[in-house]
């Protein structure tokens with residue numbers, strides 16, 4: 134095993150793709166865009182993360198999972214810093230992340246947040262992750278976790294989660 | 300009053316209002332009329348408690364007396380809380396709860412739109428984060444006001460009664476004092492006066508769609524919570540429940 138002090142910041146960032154979201158285990162913290170930055174000062178590694186939602190209870194767990202993972206690799210001084218700005222947006226969800234979500238049964242965010250039509254009442258298409266029908270309707274703006282809304286497919290009748298845009 | 304003292308008070312005011320409304324909404328957990336509505340209120344509660352945590356964490360840092368956000372939430376007495384009286388009002392029925400949130404959401408949304416321009420970086424960051432969440436709160440509660448106001452005869456009466464009863468607590472949202480003056484000069488806090496007419500306009504728009512009457516603009520308004528920490532009788536009950544565990548078991552962790 135190579136000496137951890139040889140890891141570049143880039144490699145440490147890559148390593149964090151082994152840490153998953155406790156509530157949506159199919160997504161890694163890097164797929165989510167929650168990890169903003171990795172800095173290395175000598176033996177200290179500082180990972181900067183940003184919360185998806187102010188009250189997201191997964192954030193504390195994510196913080197300790199990141200620490201634990203890097204410590205297992207051999208890093209002795211790991212700091213995890215939370216920053217609020219710039220505020221997390223679903224635009225940071227990677228394409229791989231979007232694909233994984235749909236395969237998992239959660240519809241990925243339908244549009245970029247620069248398009249506010251969803252909030253102003255305009256039409257947007259949320260595709261059913263089961264049968265791929267676009268004939269779906271929203272049941273509730275709020276779902277099982279802060280980041281999701283509840284939808285139902287009008288064709289296959291399956292209810293499903295939609296990862297809403299913020 | 301120094302800028303630091305003003306900033307501490309200001310941050311407490313925002314944090315306390317979010318905390319108390321978040322707590323009130325959390326009382327609905329397991330009691331919502333439908334599972335979806337239960338989940339919606341609890342999600343909103345979670346956002347608000349999260350926002351409160353950000354504010355109180357910052358307040359504790361500004362104060363610099365070795366207190367944490369938990370100390371501020373769980374170990375302050377009633378008079379030290381600077382939340383709006385509106386948000387401590389009882390949940391009542393679903394209509395009361397929705398109307399209370401709606402009045403506040405309209406304000407909260409307009410207020411955060413200004414607060415994101417704050418020259419205090421941390422305040423601006425919290426506002427930026429919160430604004431995304433509050434946009435959904437406002438949408439949710441506006442939809443319910445319209446749906447029930449323009450619903451059955453019974454739901455209409457319930458919503459109009461809630462609108463009238465809570466009206467006297469809406470004026471306090473726009474109250475300002477020395478704290479605001481000091482921070483406005485620094486470009487940290489927005490002027491709340493111009494927000495009043497925007498707030499009224501949005502309430503009117505939604506009420507028109509909901510076929511509800513807007514209560515008289517010149518009605519007498521109750522204040523005292525945000526600026527002075529003088530609360531309604533409700534507050535003691537809220538704190539005794541919210542603070543019970545950390546006060547009874549100071550070392551409890553989870």
Ligand SMILES: [Zn+2]
Nearest residue numbers: 261264286289
């Ligand atoms: Zn389907």
